[in-house]
Amino acid sequence: MTKQILAALILVGAFAGLASAQDVRVTPVRGNIYMITGDGGNTTVSIGGDGALMVDTGAGQKSERLVAAVQQLLKNVTAAPAPAKPCLGCAGNASPYFNTITASPDPAKPIRYIINTSARPEHVGGNEKVALAGRAITGGDIVQEILAGAAYERAPVFAHENVLIAMSDSSNGKPAPSAALPGEVYNRPLYKLSQFINGEGIQIFHPESAISDGDSIVFFRYSDVISTGDIFTTTNYPMFDAKKGGSIQGVIDALHQILDLSVAENRSQGGTMIIPGHGRLCDSADVAYYRDMLTIIRDRVQDLMKKGRTLEQVKAAKATMDYDGRYATKEWTGDMFVEAVYNSLKK
Numbered sequence: 001m002t003k004q005i006l007a008a009l010i011l012v013g014a015f016a017g018l019a020s021a022q023d024v025r026v027t028p029v030r031g032n033i034y035m036i037t038g039d040g041g042n043t044t045v046s047i048g049g050d051g052a053l054m055v056d057t058g059a060g061q062k063s064e065r066l067v068a069a070v071q072q073l074l075k076n077v078t079a080a081p082a083p084a085k086p087c088l089g090c091a092g093n094a095s096p097y098f099n100t101i102t103a104s105p106d107p108a109k110p111i112r113y114i115i116n117t118s119a120r121p122e123h124v125g126g127n128e129k130v131a132l133a134g135r136a137i138t139g140g141d142i143v144q145e146i147l148a149g150a151a152y153e154r155a156p157v158f159a160h161e162n163v164l165i166a167m168s169d170s171s172n173g174k175p176a177p178s179a180a181l182p183g184e185v186y187n188r189p190l191y192k193l194s195q196f197i198n199g200e201g202i203q204i205f206h207p208e209s210a211i212s213d214g215d216s217i218v219f220f221r222y223s224d225v226i227s228t229g230d231i232f233t234t235t236n237y238p239m240f241d242a243k244k245g246g247s248i249q250g251v252i253d254a255l256h257q258i259l260d261l262s263v264a265e266n267r268s269q270g271g272t273m274i275i276p277g278h279g280r281l282c283d284s285a286d287v288a289y290y291r292d293m294l295t296i297i298r299d300r301v302q303d304l305m306k307k308g309r310t311l312e313q314v315k316a317a318k319a320t321m322d323y324d325g326r327y328a329t330k331e332w333t334g335d336m337f338v339e340a341v342y343n344s345l346k347k
Contacts, residue, residue, distance in 0.1 A: 024066060035275050036070070040125060041056050047070075054111060057124060057126030060127075111131075115204065115216065117217070117231075128177050135155065159184075163182055166212070167180070187206075190206070204217070205257060209249075211229070211239065211240045213246070224263070228274060237294075237337040248341045252291060252298065255287055262283075269285055272284055297323070297338075301338060302345055305346070
C-alpha cells in the first residue's frame with residue numbers, strides 16, 4: 001500500500017464521524033485536492049502550505065461545518081507534528097521535547113481563496129461565512145494591510161464578472177451581502193491565477209454560453225483535477241437558464257471543452273479526475289456519457305421541430321424517456337428539460 005493511499009484512508013477515517021454526525025463528507029481526490037459534499041453543490045478544496053483554496057461554498061446551510069472540515073484538513077495535512085529529535089549533551093532548556101516544538105512546521109494557514117463557478121445559490125450561499133473565516137495574502141505589505149482594514153480580514157472571491165453582476169442584481173430579490181460578492185473578476189475565455197497555489201498552477205476557463213453567461217471551469221494543472229460546476233452533474237439534467245445566457249448547445253460545447261482538457265489513464269477510464277457540480281467523483285468517461293446523452297436528446301427534439309411538431313407534441317414524444325430514470329427529478333423533470341431544449345433550439 002502506497003503512502004498516498006494510506007494517508008487518504010487515514011483522512012477518510014478521521015472524517016467518518018464528522019460526515020455521519022453533520023452530513024458533511026470529505027473525499028480525497030488526488031494529492032492535496034479534496035471534494036466536500038453535503039451542503040448543496042460540491043466544494044473542491046486545495047490544501048497545502050499556502051492555505052486552502054476553495055471552489056464554491058455550498059448553499060450556506062452548513063457553512064460552519066464546511067469551514068470546520070477545511071480547517072481540520074489544514075490541521076491534518078499542513079501542520080502535522082514533527083518527530084522528536086535526539087538530544088545529545090542537553091543543557092539548560094534543550095531537551096527532546098523542546099527540540100520537537102522548535103522544529104515543528106509553521107501553523108496551518110487559513111482559507112486564502114474562493115472561486116465561484118456560477119452565481120447559483122447552492123454554489124455561492126456560503127460565500128460570506130467562508131470568506132470571513134479566511135484571510136487574504138498580504139505579501140508582507142503591512143502598511144497596505146492596515147490601510148485596507150477589513151478587506152484583508154477575509155478570503156477574496158474570484159468569479160467571472162457576470163457572476164458579480166448577477167449576485168448584485170436586486171431586481172429579483174435582495175442582492176448578496178458585500179462580503180459574499182466576488183472582489184476579483186475576469187472577463188476572458190481563460191484566466192490564470194497569477195501565482196502557484198499549493199504548488200500548482202490553476203486555470204479558470206469561461207464557456208461563452210453554458211448553464212448561464214457566468215460559468216467557470218477550474219483546472220488544477222499539476223493534480224490533473226477539473227471542477228466543473230453545474231455544467232456537468234451526475235444527478236440531473238442540466239438546468240441551463242436561457243434568460244441568463246444559457247443554452248443546450250452551450251452546455252454540450254462546454255462538455256467538449258472539459259473532455260479536451262482531460263486525459264484518460266486507459267481508454268476512457270481513470271486519468272483526469274472530474275468533480276461535478278452535484279454528485280459523485282467522476283472521470284472523463286462519465287463526462288462523455290453525459291455529453292452523448294445531451295447530444296441524443298438535442299437531436300431528437302431538433303428532428304421533431306424540423307417536422308413541424310409543436311412543444312406539446314414534442315413533450316408527448318417522450319424524447320427523454322430512456323434517461324429519465326437516471327436524470328429526471330421532481331424539481332427538473334424530463335418534460336421541463338425538453339421544454340428548455342425546445343425553447344433554446346427555437347431561439
